[in-house]
């Protein structure tokens with residue numbers, strides 16, 4: 366007989382509970398995929414520049430943008446102390462993003478948009494069914510893509526261009542001073 370969830374987690378710390386839930390979700394997801402069930406998804410985004418978020422790559426994103434996007438996409442957002450920084454999982458068609466609630470400031474923002482990147486770019490991909498070796502390489506590539514999303518969230522094009530111009534001007538000034 367299946368133990369009730371509260372009995373299973375009795376006496377566990379928050380961190381242990383989170384690890385247990387993560388294992389359960391992964392097992393469920395694996396079972397779901399191995400039964401050959403397919404998930405209905407809207408088309409995936411293939412470029413980190415193309416996220417359907419108002420102001421994307423035009424202004425710096427905030428936690429408010431993240432929350433509103435989760436609401437719009439019907440992503441369940443779980444914020445609690447975790448043994449990892451963040452996680453994006455889908456179980457039985459319900460996308461879920463987990464964020465370690467002990468994270469603050471820029472780090473929290475980075476993790477939030479990294480996970481959102483996984484949601485937009487990798488949802489429904491059959492990661493579990495790939496061979497071990499292939500999975501490692503693919504997983505690495507997914508991480509690079511999710512990192513690109515979080516970088517764009519924090520340094521959108523106008524901000525990056527401004528920083529580059531400022532830096533270029535400083536270099537130019539140093540060179541002019543030297544030649545005088």
Ligand SMILES: [Zn+2]
Pocket residue numbers: 479483507508511
């Ligand atoms: Zn990741």
